[in-house]
Amino acid sequence: MILTELQKAICRILKKEISAIQTCEVYPTIRKELVAPALFVELVSLESGKDPGTEELALKARFEARIVIDSTIENAPIIVRSLAAEVARVVNKNTWNVENVSAGEFISGGGDDFRPELDAYLVWMVEWVHELHTGQSMWSETGIIPHIISVGENVRP
16 A cells, blocks of 8 residues: 555655664654654645546645654754754655655644653654555556647648
């Protein structure tokens, strides 16, 4: 499924591109300890996207990535913000090499105090969206490619 493949690719590429990230997980489980800096990625909403005219379903998928570090380390506020900026850089315009996924569009980044299970840490969140096309294209099996036909005086015989 496209969502499973996409979320795995997001974590894999973010960890590869940002060497400081020690842990990257999709929908993390709560535990007593983690290796930080950590990055937790979640798909938080799906909205209707722009119809591609292929009978595929277009979805606008909004993702959040939480950067989590120990608040007691030296320069923690600067480190978490720097990592958030790096995440924003990587997600923006990235397709993660997954078919039927548009380039990512960075929305925002900022402090995140809304997860009680992360209260002991310094957390920043980065939001972005992708447009996804799911389902079977009506054009893929027939080999017929949509095209424009011009009719008029300037058309060659």
